[in-house]
Amino acid sequence: MILSVKDSQYITIKDIRRAEREEGMKEGLKTTALRMLAAGKYALEEIFEISGLPQEEVKRLQTGRGDIPMKPITSEALYEFRNPNSFTFSPDGSIGAFLLHQADKEKNGYNSDLYLLEGESVRQLTASHDVSSFIWTEDNKILFPAARDEKVRKKQADKIPCTAYYLLDPKGGEALPAFEIPLKVIDIRHVSVTKFLLTAVVHKEDPDWPSLTEQEREQTVKDKEKIGYYTFDELPFWSQGRGVWNGNRNALYLYDSADGSIERITGIHFDTGFTKVAGDSIYFTGADFNDVNPPMKGAFRYDISSKKTTTLIPQGTSQIHMVLPW
Numbered sequence: 276m277i278l279s280v281k282d283s284q285y286i287t288i289k290d291i292r293r294a295e296r297e298e299g300m301k302e303g304l305k306t307t308a309l310r311m312l313a314a315g316k317y318a319l320e321e322i323f324e325i326s327g328l329p330q331e332e333v334k335r336l337q338t339g340r341g342d343i344p345m346k347p348i349t350s351e352a353l354y355e356f357r358n359p360n361s362f363t364f365s366p367d368g369s370i371g372a373f374l375l376h377q378a379d380k381e382k383n384g385y386n387s388d389l390y391l392l393e394g395e396s397v398r399q400l401t402a403s404h405d406v407s408s409f410i411w412t413e414d415n416k417i418l419f420p421a422a423r424d425e426k427v428r429k430k431q432a433d434k435i436p437c438t439a440y441y442l443l444d445p446k447g448g449e450a451l452p453a454f455e456i457p458l459k460v461i462d463i464r465h466v467s468v469t470k471f472l473l474t475a476v477v478h479k480e481d482p483d484w485p486s487l488t489e490q491e492r493e494q495t496v497k498d499k500e501k502i503g504y505y506t507f508d509e510l511p512f513w514s515q516g517r518g519v520w521n522g523n524r525n526a527l528y529l530y531d532s533a534d535g536s537i538e539r540i541t542g543i544h545f546d547t548g549f550t551k552v553a554g555d556s557i558y559f560t561g562a563d564f565n566d567v568n569p570p571m572k573g574a575f576r577y578d579i580s581s582k583k584t585t586t587l588i589p590q591g592t593s594q595i596h597m598v599l600p601w
Contacts (some may be wrong), residue, residue, distance in 0.1 A: 304328050308336055315347040354378045359390070361408065365415045370445060372400070372409060372417055379404075389419065391445050400443060401450070410463055417443045418453060420460065427455065435496050436475075436484050454532050457484050457492065461525070464552050466579065469533040472552055478522045479544055479565075485528075485537040510567045527559060529579065540577050540584070548572055549597040555579045558598045562590045574598040 308326040311317045312333075317325075322333050354377070362373040371392040376385045386404035390397055400417070409419035420438050422428045430437040438460040441450040462474035477484070482495060505512075505519055512521035525547040527540040540557070541547055546568060548560040557577040562569050573590030575598075577583070588595060 305336065308333050312337055313347050354380055362392075363411060365411050365445075366413055367415055369415075372411070372445070374406060374409070389417065389443070400445065408462065410465060412442070413465070413468060415445070417445060418463070419443065419450075420463075421450070423450075424452070433493070433496060434500075435492050436477075454535070456530065456537070457487070458528065458537070462550070464550065466529070466552055466557075469531055471530045471532065472550060472557055473528040473530050473537075474525050474547060474550060475528060476523055477526045479524055480522060483539070508566065525561075527557070527577075538582075551597070551599055553600045556600065558600060560595050560598055570594070
């Protein structure tokens, strides 16, 4: 079968297939050379010989793009990665904020700071490396947790539940103390101007931390430390990234910054998943258990005015990941 004519030469299917085989072989040789270069343990002469590529071709592959030689990827390179997340616009939509995480080998954790996006420019807002989350306030300020006070750092080092929040005006100025919560808060949501929904990690056998005095909290922690062992009576008792999780629960609280009151919404055995604030209602998922955390959670609605919880979907009936008002 004849396809075309070029310079009085007929090009046939056989010619095309031969050209495809040659091109495929060349790509295979390139792949071999690239793998040997990435390994970082072969001399160029060995690569020439084994791959069968011309010296100039191997040298071109070595330089890659520009004049930067290819280097093997190592575990150390992972510490150079910076990961942006949690991007959120301000209430008026004029600016945006996000977190930038970077692994820190020395502290075996992550450094995390706040950044601001204004138009096409990005500006760093914090340099304390401890900003794990944030929310916008109604007046376009940023509320975030941090351990900038020595007393707060000492409490956290002594394992006394404590989370301090700061208020930052992105237009300029230092972050100012907003309030301090006697709980290990992992999430905060706006409910109204002064009210916030808190998700805090508590143990099912812990006392009501907010109702205790500073001295009582210190003594409670000391008494727990004296035990010196864990009792595993739940599944799962350990979780990736969280360590020993036996008995711990993500509990919901309603906090009012106007008077400092903290009211627990969920029971001592309830573990919360998804949360959503909508007007005077709080929608959430989760399960109540005392031995095995069930895979099928329930969906619930808490009415802030009446302080009553309504079951929307009973636990154990469906796979539920979130619940939203319709």
